[in-house]
Amino acid sequence: MLQVILDELKLSGTKLVAVSKTKPAEQIMEVYKQGQRIFGENRVQEMAGKYEELPKDIQWHMIGHLQSNKVKYMAHFVSMIHSVDNFKLLKEINKQAQKHNRIINCLLQFKIAREETKTGFDIPVARQMLEDEAFSNLRNIKICGVMGMATFTDDLLQVRSEFQKLKSIFDQLRQDYFFEQPAFKEISMGMSGDYRVAIEEGSTIVRIGSLIFGKRI
């Protein structure tokens, strides 16, 4: 299955985060042996344990809702944090990255879904942060783009319109705040059920779990 997905992604130049949450190290190694190096997790402690156990050339992406007090457990190794949804969290990531003399790649998560359960910035709050002087003083984080999760529904028209919304947020922010920063280039959207739609709407990173690893119990 992995190879089928990778062949599909190749055409559009989209990167794959293989979402390995709840899956054991042995199963991750099977996918690793097929060449995959980017894995995504949604819980810090679980990711930190797998980081210790598994090959060190794996790039670990944090994709789940994140509490500030957990950042310290992954600041020494995390490759990208997709789920930055408030300023306080970003400041904490910067602080912990500084301790390890690193720059941590971050995506700003936007709320595009109808569901109340999904967190994220809205445009005004994001603008407020990006215009804050304290933001421009953060030297140990790099904002690489945006992330969003569509509503959990079979209605792919709804999903498509939410992905279009995220793409338009990305375009606005790039124009207004990141115009001369080529690092701001990622749109992380699309999961097992909707990644094809996401790619059509401009996704640069898809996060796929169950299609690769099988259903989670």
Ligand SMILES: *Cc1c(COP(=O)(O)O)cnc(C)c1O
């Ligand atoms: C679990 C998860 C995914 C992957 O979901 P699948 O439907 O298994 O592909 C993607 N993104 C986030 C944020 C997740 O928590």
